[in-house]
Amino acid sequence: MATESSVWSTCDYSHNVTFFYNWVGKKISVAWTTRDFVVIGLGLTVCLIVVLANLLVMVAIFMNHRFHFPIYYLLGNMAAADLFAGIAYANLMLHTGPWTSTLSKEQWYMRGALIDISLTASVANLLAVAVERHQTIITMQLHSKMTKRRVVLLIVCIWAVSIVMGLVPSLFWNCECYLDDCSTVAPLYSRRFLVFWAVLNLLTFFVMVAVYTRIFVYVRYQTRHASHHSTEMRHKQTVFNLMKTISMVLGAFVICWMPGLVTLLLDGLLGKASHANAFEKFCLVIAECNSLVNPIIYTLRDDEMRRTFMWILCRLRRRGADQPRKLSPVEINSPLPEETLGCVQKLEDQAVRTETNDKEDSWTIPGRTLKRAGFIL
Structure with missing residues (x-):
């Protein structure tokens, strides 16, 4: 009890942000340096592209009635x-560098919470998409039979878990009462929390590996059997396309997240000896790039999504050239408006020139044919 009392006696909530930075030896810039400008400039550029790319995905899913299925709701x-x-x-970039010393603890915690919430939600959605694809491929469906109610409940759970993970450090899992446990990357965070968060994301990665590996093994087995009823070339092409998409999904996750997760683990386990401050900001930029890669992998490999993108971009270009016109939702059951067909065809012709002949309209399993589920094949 005496030891516990002595530990809690060090708890002093009057310390400001600068105190914790000085405690762990993380330097706060007093003037703008070249490194600060590079990090902020690169970060804001990535943020702008991320916002525009994902906004385009959301608009396309909303306007295209063919995307009103569980998998696209998850996307x-x-x-x-x-x-x-x-x-x-972007908020982090605008409150870093010399601005850090002006933040209150509440502002600092909120800055970190926004990052934790968004990145946790992104990873959780990646896992949800992997599980949904496993269910549909194994049961030989094009779209999941999950009801809209269940999809909404799943989405709510994803955000609830993400918000909890974002608020945990500010509520109780910090180092304000345990100064020796302070992180060098995030000086007010507990090193144990960073280890927990990094391990949780690594476990998510391994679950994704297991899910996609099972999908690949299953499809490879089925297509190998189906090759007796079709050409060998078709069999090899189907397996190759599936393997390519799986490699892109897992490869993007590893490339974008592994540096940051390793940095957090080293910081949590070694503390100051890890020297994590030397590269942690660049690791965060790389992790943020996963939010840019996601729409490319999961949507741009879908022909219907690309066509919808082209339709939206053509209409926006015409709005800029002509008088503004009111956009109505795209009814895919009817053909695209004639005024945009020429523009769409032109963009498609340009895209075809850069594509390789690796497309498969469907992959066959004895007695059944399943059309390509967008980004999976």
Whole structure:
């Protein structure tokens, strides 16, 4: 009891942000340096692209009636999480460098909470998409039979968990009462919390690996059997396309998140000896890039999504050239408006020149044919 009392006696909530930075040896810039300008400039550029790309995805899913299915609702929610991540990271960029010393503890915690919430939501959506694809591929469906109510409940749970994870450090899991546990990357955060958060994300990664590996093994087995009823080339092409998409999904996750997760683990386990401050900001920029890669992998590989993008961009270009016109939702059951067909065709012709002949309209399993589920094949 005496030891516990002595520990709690060090708790002093009057310390400001600068105190904790000085305690862990993390220097706060008193003047703008070249490194600050590079990090902020690069970060804001990434944020702008992330916001625009994911906003385009959300608009496309909203306007195209063919996307009103569970998988696309999850993709739209992931785009919303990634868009929020872009905004949260822009807020971080505008409150870093010499501005850090002017923040109150509440502002500092809120800055970190926005990042944690958005990135946790993005990763949780990646896992939800992987599980949904597993369910549909294994049961040989194009779209999940999950009801809209369940999809909404899943989305609410994703955001609830993300908000809790973002608020945990400010509520109780910080180092204000345990100064020896302060992180060097995030000086008010507990090193144990950073280890927990990094391990949780690594476990999420391994679950994704297991899910996509099972999908690949299953489809490879089925297509190998189907190859007796079709050409060998078709069999190899189908497996290759699936493997390419899975490699892109897992590769993007590893490239974008692994540096940051390793940095957090080293900081949590070694503290000042990890020297994590030397590269932690660049790792955060790379992690943020995953919010840009997500819409590319999960949507731009879908022909219907690309066509919707082209339609939206053509209408925006015409609005800029002509008088503003009111946009109505795209009814995909009817053809695109004649005034945009020429523009869409032109953009499609340009895209075709850069594409390789690796497309498969469908992959066949004995007695059944499943049309390509967008980004999976």
